[in-house]
Amino acid sequence: MNHNDFQNKNLSLLGFGTMRLQVDSDGKIDEAQVREMTTYAITHGVNYFDTAYPYHNGESEHVIGRVLKEYPRESYYLATKYPGHQISSTGYNPAEIFEDQLKKCGVEYIDFYLLHNVYEKSMEVYTDPQWGIIDYFKEQKRLGRIRHLGFSCKIFDKTHSLNYFSKYDLL
Incomplete structure (x- = not known):
């Protein structure tokens, strides 16, 4: 497995995504299969796991x-x-969701925390002071509960300036 340096972290070039895991007839994730796939991935050098x-x-x-x-x-x-x-x-409530995520993931910190789908008109929500979303997550990063803060997008909306995103760790 090839790896790349990202801010002194040796990240695998291939990540393990969990958006479309195998489910049974009741729609429940096949955890045994996820365990098997994870073991295979880690054994072969994958060290980046993505969920949402x-x-x-x-x-x-x-x-x-x-x-x-x-x-x-x-x-x-x-x-x-x-x-x-x-x-x-x-x-x-960003605090409620973040605390739930830490609990569900069984960790004390998240390595890469992304504000999801910035192209789906969510930048207005993320930057709206009434929600305090970005400020909350910046504070969690300051506290060490988020190691890297950034955004995810499928299609980059050209109306957003790259300068805005340059203040964050990743896009």
């Missing part, structure tokens, strides 16, 4: 958290995401 709050209706974080518990925390990097593109009219 909404994946598999929130179960992805539980499953990957339980599976990764079998490995030393310093042997892998965990990425998860805040679901700002799913903010309702009443909003989400």
Whole structure:
């Protein structure tokens, strides 16, 4: 497995994504298969694992958290995401969601925390002072509970300036 240096971290070029895990006829994630795939991935040098709050209706974080518990925390990097593109009219409490994510993943810190899907008009939500989302996550980074803070996107909206994102660790 090839690796690349990212801010003194030796990250595998291939990551293990958990958005589309195998499910049984009831829609439940096949945890035994995830365990087997994770063992294979780690054995072959993969050390970056990606999940998100909404994946598999929130179960992805539980499953990957339980599976990764079998490995030393310093042997892998965990990425998860805040679901700002799913903010309702009443909003989400970033602290409540983040604490839930730490608990579900079974960790005390997240290596790579991303504000999810900036192209789906969520930048307005992320930067709206009424929610305090970015400020909250910057504070969690300052406290060491987030190691790297950034954004995820599938399609970069050219109306957003790259200068805005340059203040963060990753896009």
